[in-house]
Amino acid sequence: MSGSTELIQLSAAELAAKLATREVSSVEATQAHLDRIAAVDGDIHAxxxxxxxxxxxxxxxxxVRAAGGDDAAALSPLAGVPVAIKDVLCTIDMPSTxxxxxxxxxxxxxxxTVVARMRAAGLVPLGKTNMDEFAMGSSTEHSAYGNTHNPWDLSRIPGGSGGGSAAAVSAFEAPLALGSDTGGSIRQPAAVTGSVGVKPTYGGVSRYGAIALASSLDQVGPVTRTVLDAGLLHDVIGGHDPRDSTSIPDAWxxxxxxxRLGQRDGSVRGLKIGVVRELxxxxxxxxxxxxxxxxxxxxxLEAQGAEIVEVSAPSFEYAIAAYYLILPAEASSNLAKFDSVRFGMRVTPIDPKTGLPGGTVEQVMAATREAGFGDEVKRRVILxxxxxxxGYYDAYYGSAQKVRTLIQQDFARAFSTADVLATPSAPTTAFKLGEKIDDPLAMYLNDLTTIPANLAGVPGISLPAGLAPEDGLPVGIQFMAPAREDARLYTVGAxxxxxxxxQWGGPLLTQAPTLG
Known part of the structure; x- marks a missing residue:
């Protein structure tokens, strides 16, 4: 096995340890990942x-490391580790589309803010990853720049909307990545690519500089190959940000x-894990x-002393319906800024009378949106x-918000009897590219188990649970905790x-065909 292959297989924590002792340089690690991108991203398009x-x-x-002294001592644990960034996050030195x-x-x-914090911590941005347009999708097939492919099977979807970040991590193109999760767009891609994804408590990680989809649902979080790596990255990007009005001022x-606590014997003894009957x-x-x-x-987990209890959350049945009213309503407001005047592309229509470019502001806006927005964005903005x-606000948006309150109440009742809740991260393994692209309702059902956490603002984690016997593709298990109790997820997940x-005899991703 080549040294380059060994480097890209290291977890972020393992790589950080080698960087700290100068056994490996950041230049070597970064070059190894850039070489990997050059070798495989033509097929994966992450x-x-x-x-x-x-x-x-x-x-x-x-x-800085070579110089030693106080500056070297002040470097963060992840300094020098490469990271990929979902293209929903603003970057001053790269396009943000x-x-x-x-x-x-x-x-x-x-x-x-999360990008600035990563730079300050010494992480090395590799680039921007593919995504469904404005994070609207469950398969990364709605990107204006082409599909991303699942490293486990290039004919299948990598999940969405953050399929690029999950595929990059799964294909060993990056040890760490950032994603955003509005209804499962970190956790669902993690599930179908065999990676780890965390949606933090709403307000626990700044949304400043994240291009908004639905402001009451969006949350930025880590995509990694191990639970510890996710915790290390969460420590870097989390915490209060005065530029985000929804940011929680708590100390985390x-x-x-x-x-690391979860890796110790007895860490889950006595932990009550609630299995959500409806999911x-x-x-x-x-x-x-x-x-x-x-x-x-x-x-x-039960064999290690955890107690498994069944809980009921009857309002979860209506979560998808409520979500697909709240999200489009907020999206139609957030995307109003793309008006052809302030920034972004501008398309000037041809005046049919003169044959020359021209038109009113409204006509230019209409032409720009027609050319600039894809079908899924148009569908959701119209909805x-x-x-x-x-005449419809109370019947639709108002009713959906009432359902959201019921879902929050179901979570509160469930957490009164369980420390964390457990569900599958997604109903199925990765489906074939093109299989559901013309059936929006079937596509929306992929977020069945992840949407409730966004509606309630509670944290969730997805980690690999093995391979499905039917198709040999990754399966994810999700845990959810009460708001502000993200640490519980890291303990039970680890x-x-x-x-x-x-049980597997090594990390699941080393069994993926991407290293062959």
Missing amino acids: FLHLNVGALSTAAQIDA AGSRILEGWIPPYDA PSFAEAA SQEGQGFQPGVLQRFRESLAL GTYALSA ALEQLLVA
């Missing part, structure tokens, strides 16, 4: 843009330490192999505008991960 300054940034970190033609080539004048514990039963669209791996994972229109890796 990246939209590469950072031309990546090696220069890596060299700067190496120079949100997967849309309407923002093609747009370079923001500032970094998103170390999520990396919570993950884990036969006959609800769940693939049999998904439920089989889910139950086997819970059995491993959201209708739901907010006079405990299960350790048990499963021992």
Whole structure:
């Protein structure tokens, strides 16, 4: 096995340890990942843009380490580790398109807070990853820049909307990535690519500089290959940000330490894990192999002293319907800024009378949106505008918000009897590209188990639970905790991960065909 292959297989924590002792340089690690991108991304298409300054940034970190002294001692645990960034996040040195033609080539004048915090911590941005346009989708087939492919099977979807970040991590193109999760867009791609994805408590990670889809639902979080790596990245990007009015001012514990706690014997003894009846039963669209791996994972935790209890959340049945009214309504408002005047592309129509370019502001806006927005964005903007229109607001948007309150109440009742809740991360393994692209309702059902956490603002984690016996593709298990209790997810996730890796004889992703 080549040294380059060994480097890209290291977890972020393992790579960070080698960087700290100068056994490996950041330039070497960054170059290894850039070489990997060059070798495989033509097939996977995880990246939209590469950072031309990546090696220069890596060299700067190496120079600080080599110099020693206080500056070297102050480097963060992840300093020098490469990271991929979902293209929904603003970056001052790379285009930020949100997967849309309407923002093609747009370079923001500032970094998103999470990107600025990563740079300050010494992480090395590799580039921007592909995504469904404005994060609207469950398969990354709605990107204006082409499909991303699942590294486990190139004929299948990598999940969505953050399929690029998940595919990059799964294909060993990056040890860490950032994603955004509005209804499952971190956790669902993680599930179908065999990676780890975390949606933090709403307000626990700044949304400043994240191109908004639905402001009351969006949350930025980590995509990684291990639970510890997710905790390390969460520690870097989390915390209060005064530029985000929804940011929680709490002091947060170390999520990396919570993950390390989970790796110790007895860490889950006495933990009550609630299995959500409405999201884990036969006959609800769940693939049999998904439920089989889910139950086997819970059995491993039970054998370690966790208590498995069944809980009911009857309002979860209406979560998808409520979500697909709230999200389009907020999206129609957020996307109103793309008016052809302030920024983004501008299309000037041809005047049919003169044959010359021209038209009113309204006509230019209409032409620009027609050319710049894809079908799924248009569908949701129309739906959201209708739901907010006079005479329909109370019937649709208002009713959906009432259902949201019921879902929050169901969570509160469930957490009164369980410390964390468990469900499959997605109903099925990755489906074929093109299989559901013309059936929006079937596509929306992929977020069945992840949407409730966004509606309630509670944190959720997805980690690999094994391979489905039917097709040999990754299955994910999801845990959810009360708001502000993200640390619980890292502890139970790391405990299960350790048990499963021992059972598999090594990390699941090393069994993927991408290293062949």
